[in-house]
Amino acid sequence: MTRFLNFLSKKFGKLWNRNKKRSQLSDSEIVDRFLVHGNHINTRLRQVSYVAFLPGPDSETSVFRTGGLRIEQIWQLAIKQVISKRQNCTLRGKGTLRVDQVRKISLDVRSDESSHELHAVIMKWPIEKDKRKMLAIDLASIAVLTTYP
């Protein structure tokens, strides 16, 4: 019996660990928030607006894990996973963050593969509106804006 369990552990353990590893985001990983509303970009300062990072009704901010993807692949991902699934929605750009920057201000990022394997969410938002606003302002000040060509 023990030998059998060891066999199973060896056989499937690696697979389990690989999946577990993939679902955890490392500090150095890059995530992108796709900007789909005029509200999301401060054109005067060429900066992502804090409004873009505020969480939705589910208290999470949707992002995608884009590290290792080429820029064309990232735009394709945005169009396929965000734009095509919504009405009257225009891709305007993306705000890029590194996971450790998010964690540094007491938020966290976790994988959420329910809609796509590269989908993730920024979580642990406080309940208070003013605190959320403050954190979103912090995120906006470190995010790198890339406008959609």
Next chain:
Amino acid sequence: MNYTAALSYNLTPFRTINTGASREAKKLQEKENEIRNELAFPVIRNHINEGFKELLDTYQEAMQDNWDSYGAKGITLSTLYEAERFLVALPNLIPKPDIAVEPTGDITFIWQRDIDHILALSVSGNNLIYFAGKNGINDKTHGQRIFNDAIPKFLIEEIRQVMESQ
């Protein structure tokens, strides 16, 4: 004195020399200077008129739920009315804010000089102002205050400081 009443004056009824020496007279003089300053820059009031137009555009764009494609709530009429009252309550000399909507349907007024100087004040139709901002990298502020048609003085001061160089 409200804004309409203030407008009904022109600048001439005020005496230019204050002959009073009492504390009250000094206070009156300060008040007079305040009103003079307000009325001396009617062009600034245009910012507020522009603000109303922007507010209506914003409302029309985000009155439906999911306006941002991420499941945001739409702006309610009570939020719109409160935002209008907020605009009216802004002193004349304050620069025009950017107006935006948050995913909660709150209307937000943003004063931003650069990446590290920003103040965002939002209303959501419940007589509260939610604010957050920073005036430099380490000087952060956030909280909420009751809004009864007057914007708390310290928030006006915060706006001035954030926009100081403009």
